[in-house]
Amino acid sequence: MFDSQIYPLTEKKAIVIGGSIAGLLTAQVLTKYFDRITIVERDRFPDQPKQRQGIPQAHHVHVLLIRGQQILEQLFPGIMAELADWGTPIINWTSDCLWLGFNGWSPRFGSNLSTRTCSRNLLEWTIRRRLAANERVVFVQAAQVTSLLSNPSKTSVTGVQVSFGNETKADIPANLVVDASGRNSRTPEWLQALGYESPQETVVNSFLGYASRWYHLPEGFQPDWQTLIIWPKPPNKTRSGMLYPVEGNRWIVTLAGVGRDYPPTDEAGFLDFARSLRSPMIYEAIKDAQPLSSIFAYKRTENHLRHYEKLSKLPEGLLLIGDAVCAFNPIYGQGMTTAALGALTLDECLSKQLSDQSDGNLIGLSRYFQQQLSKVISSPWLMSTGEDFRWPTTEGGKPDLITKLTQQYLYQVFLLQANSAQIHELFLEVLNMLKPPSAFFQPGIFIQVLKQVIQIQNQESK
Incomplete structure (x- = not known):
């Protein structure tokens, strides 16, 4: 049971709703500015890196991009070494990854583009263990936030009310409340209860679904690669797959299909789907591998943006x-890294706020932070929805002229990717959020695209 009275009222307190990775990284930033950070989580956390009920998607491939790993190490120095101690593989994405893109297999060569690959459960558990060692942090588990507390004029949130499932409720006061509860956030209805408007929402849905299974590497299997990615090809080749190595000498294999072309969850159907991809290499790798799990399906993959930055108050x-x-379509692997960028943005906003306000007040922080966060979100949102708009089955609006022109240009870039080490490396740098998408429009790349378009037009005119 949580007792809010055990902490003195003079402490600066913050509450984080949700103990997933976004919430944990947020809490770590808040330890710089608050005396007490309470993380309220509806689950009970496992003592080991195991599956928990609130994260069904943890059964599937989770990629923490290079920029995300840099931020993680910045927030928790030494944490990548801890992950290494668990036997997590290290992947050089230009030499260890076989990538079948729009126009064939990408070239392979050495680079500095490397990450450690691990399961979502191990990553979250490692972050949570580091955070739990901080005496400023309190975890309130098996608890559901039911409403926001406010001052009498309802101009400021002053904490949350929590239910513990046995009809016991408690009020937890705070100077700052951060909602990191995920897609199911109830803040829109809580705002309405306080007399505020709920945010506009944009949903772009390509109706992608995926299924995953865990395998032990086959005995004596020694390929010249560590991971396989077989991409779809719009508008007709809707199927894709990824074989991803993690700790424990295991593979996670995730198969996906766009436009409700969902992979089956029975063994024969799963293998047939793998064999039907643009290349059968994933099938060849797993057909004799030892399965370590059942087959898990996931279909909640729509891009969903709540426009808090547009609210008048x-x-x-x-x-x-x-x-x-x-929330992004997970197939593009942007979610965890964007959450990490959001935590850095929070750090920057709090630092600016407290340097500008000598008395430490937080007036104006809410709107300023949401506006700054919207800038961080804009690039990955455009990348994710732009790719989803390539499919005729996608619902939730239509791309405007600029988006269509950008799609056509990037399609030409991705065609060049199979024959150009430079473009493949740049593609991976953008994908890993090390460079902005505007890097695709640099003069050297633009000239290559122009030459390719002219060549294609000449061939079609013959």
């Missing part, structure tokens, strides 16, 4: 971060 003392604001 927000109560003070309330912030939103991670999937509570913007």
Whole structure:
């Protein structure tokens, strides 16, 4: 049971709703500015890196991009070494990854583009263990936030009310509340209860679904690669797959299909789907591998953006971060890294706020943070929805002229990727959020695209 009275009222307190990765990274940033950070989580956390009920998607491939790993090490120095101690593989994405893109297999060569690959459960558990060692942090488990507390004028959030499932409730006061509860965030209805508007929402859905299974590497299997990625090809080749190595000498294999072309969850159907991809290499790798799990399906993959930055007013003392604001189609692997960028943005905003306000007040922080976060979200949102708009089955609006022109240009870039080490490396740098998408429009790349378009037009005119 949580007792809010055990902490003195003079402490600066913050609450984070949700103990997933976005919430954990947010809490780590808040330890720089608050005396007590309470993480309220509806699950009970396992003592080991195991599956928990609230994260069904943890059964599937989770990629923490290079920029995300850099931020993780910045927030928790030494954490990548801890992951290495668990036997997590290290992947050089230009030499160890076989990537079948729009126009064939990408070239392979050495580079500095490397990451450690691990399961979502190990990553979250490692972060949570580091955070739990901080005496400023308190975990309140098996608890559901039911409403926001506010001052009498409802201009400021002053904490949350929590239910513990046995009809016991408690009020937890705070100077700042951060909602990191994910796609199912209830903040829109909580805002309405306080007399505020709920945010506009944009949903772009390509109706992608995927299924995953865990395998032990086949005995004596020694390929010249560590991971396989077989991409779809719009508008007709809807199927894709990824074989991803993690700790424990295991593979996670995730198969996906766009436009409700969902992979089956029975063994024969799963293998047939793998064999039907643009290359059968994933099938060849797993057909004799030992399965370590059943086959898990996941279909909640729509891009979902809540426009808090557009609200005319927000109560003070309330912030939103991670999937509570913007959830991406997971197939593009942007979610965890964007959450990490959001945590850095929070750090920057709090630092500016407290340097500008000598008395430490947080007035104006809510709107300013949501506006800054919207800038961080804009690039990955455009990348994710832009790719989803390539499919005729996608619902949720239509691409405007600029988006269509950008799609056509990037399609030409991706065609060049199979024959150009330079473009493949740049593609991976953008994908890993090390460079902005505008890097694709640099003069050297633009000239290559122009030459290719002219060559294609000449061939078609013959």
